[in-house]
Amino acid sequence: MTTVYLAEDQEMLNTALSTLLNLEDSIEVIGTATNGESALKDIIKLQPDIAILDIEMPKMSGLEIASQLRIIKQNVKVIILTTFAQASYFEQAVSAKVNAYLLKDSPTDELIETIQEVLDGKTIFAPELVTSILTSEKNPLTNREIDILKQIDLGLSSQEIAKKVFLSDGTVRNYISSILSKTGTRSRIEALYIARKNKWI
Amino acid sequence: MTTVYLAEDQEMLNTALSTLLNLEDSIEVIGTATNGESALKDIIKLQPDIAILDIEMPKMSGLEIASQLRIIKQNVKVIILTTFAQASYFEQAVSAKVNAYLLKDSPTDELIETIQEVLDGKTIFAPELVTSILTSEKNPLTNREIDILKQIDLGLSSQEIAKKVFLSDGTVRNYISSILSKTGTRSRIEALYIARKNKWI
DNA sequence: AATATAATATGACAAATGTCATAAAAAATA
DNA sequence: TATTTTTTATGACATTTGTCATATTATATT
Numbered sequence: 528m529t530t531v532y533l534a535e536d537q538e539m540l541n542t543a544l545s546t547l548l549n550l551e552d553s554i555e556v557i558g559t560a561t562n563g564e565s566a567l568k569d570i571i572k573l574q575p576d577i578a579i580l581d582i583e584m585p586k587m588s589g590l591e592i593a594s595q596l597r598i599i600k601q602n603v604k605v606i607i608l609t610t611f612a613q614a615s616y617f618e619q620a621v622s623a624k625v626n627a628y629l630l631k632d633s634p635t636d637e638l639i640e641t642i643q644e645v646l647d648g649k650t651i652f653a654p655e656l657v658t659s660i661l662t663s664e665k666n667p668l669t670n671r672e673i674d675i676l677k678q679i680d681l682g683l684s685s686q687e688i689a690k691k692v693f694l695s696d697g698t699v700r701n702y703i704s705s706i707l708s709k710t711g712t713r714s715r716i717e718a719l720y721i722a723r724k725n726k727w728i
Numbered sequence: 729m730t731t732v733y734l735a736e737d738q739e740m741l742n743t744a745l746s747t748l749l750n751l752e753d754s755i756e757v758i759g760t761a762t763n764g765e766s767a768l769k770d771i772i773k774l775q776p777d778i779a780i781l782d783i784e785m786p787k788m789s790g791l792e793i794a795s796q797l798r799i800i801k802q803n804v805k806v807i808i809l810t811t812f813a814q815a816s817y818f819e820q821a822v823s824a825k826v827n828a829y830l831l832k833d834s835p836t837d838e839l840i841e842t843i844q845e846v847l848d849g850k851t852i853f854a855p856e857l858v859t860s861i862l863t864s865e866k867n868p869l870t871n872r873e874i875d876i877l878k879q880i881d882l883g884l885s886s887q888e889i890a891k892k893v894f895l896s897d898g899t900v901r902n903y904i905s906s907i908l909s910k911t912g913t914r915s916r917i918e919a920l921y922i923a924r925k926n927k928w929i
Numbered sequence: 930a931a932t933a934t935a936a937t938a939t940g941a942c943a944a945a946t947g948t949c950a951t952a953a954a955a956a957a958t959a
Numbered sequence: 960t961a962t963t964t965t966t967t968a969t970g971a972c973a974t975t976t977g978t979c980a981t982a983t984t985a986t987a988t989t
Contacts, residue, residue, distance in 0.1 A: 717883030
């Protein structure tokens with residue numbers, strides 16, 4: 528009997544999914560939570576074989592939980608279940624050494640199979656996820672440029688950004704010019720649009 | 729026995745939810761779809777008592793399906809089930825005369841109750857939804873201003889927008905100035921941020 | 930039809946944005 | 960340590976953004 532813990536903030540879906548899992552002969556859902564903090568505490572206490580974690584939850588994300596579990600050397604295997612085929616989440620998942628990363632678009636039997644495979648010691652990434660990451664635009668921006676772009680997104684002027692990041696106004700304008708050039712855009716708004724679309728910010 | 733049709737694009741959640749509903753003695757899920765177009769056809773063919781529809785789906789939204797069902801005078805009762813407490817969706821739901829509008833954050837038994845209430849002829853809006861709509865900022869912008877804001881969001885310059893909407897450059901700049909004034913912002917990026925946050929665009 | 934209101938336009942101007950060349954300082958590399 | 964690369968800065972300039980006052984045109988109201 529495989530013990531599973533489920534963290535998913537939308538209550539209706541949480542209930543539906545745990546009901547579905549409990550219908551499997553070999554699976555028992557021993558606990559659920561709708562926020563990340565409770566989930567982490569429960570997982571440490573209950574020691575399930577597998578934790579199935581949504582990413583975006585109140586108080587702590589599924590990825591943060593996974594990270595924490597690694598840091599405190601818990602043996603639970605982690606399956607991230609998410610809506611988002613997003614490069615930065617994927618990178619976090621890889622560095623948190625999660626055992627599987629699945630999309631909610633996947634058919635149910637894929638989740639059941641994944642549970643078995645993860646127990647057998649495999650690491651699973653949903654193929655559509657890997658495809659999506661591989662085909663998305665590589666972020667051409669430096670960390671400094673990304674930081675400045677984030678400040679632009681707050682609606683700050685060049686002078687305001689300069690003050691905030693301890694650079695001169697001219698330098699900020701140069702960085703912005705560089706961002707526009709790298710993203711092939713002509714204005715801040717366009718650059719923001721491209722960056723959001725590609726999930727660089 | 730109440731017959732239910734379920735449309736939800738995320739396959740895993742679709743399966744989980746229909747499984748959950750089928751566990752109810754008085755409910756039978758007679759069909760499901762992961763896109764709006766198939767859902768509409770099926771609903772017309774199968775004539776369920778109730779259609780439970782997600783909003784954001786490929787090919788046709790739940791709200792569009794609801795509208796269509798009203799137009800062709802189908803008797804099915806419509807429950808919209810969504811992640812989004814969003815004013816414009818709410819308005820569409822009201823004008824499509826949906827029978828219930830529920831959030832996925834709600835507990836499961838609320839859905840089961842809602843099914844019963846809708847069958848009894850009631851109209852149900854999730855209270856947190858109504859609260860959220862009532863407390864959100866009233867959109868102060870005219871239709872023209874919203875249209876121009878949407879063009880700004882595409883990264884167009886004042887001149888480009890002017891050409892696109894058949895106004896003079898100066899008029900567009902006046903409208904933008906008016907938008908900034910109404911939203912209490914100082915720049916296009918800030919105005920976009922406020923408008924997005926309040927779901928005016 | 931006359932009047933009031935809303936939408937559009939023009940003109941002038943200050944400030945901000947973005948470009949580009951060049952230089953200086955800091956960090957990395959050999 | 961010397962050299963190279965990267966980051967930051969300065970200066971000049973053209974264009975765009977945003978403000979404001981005023982005028983004109985179109986639409987709605989009386």
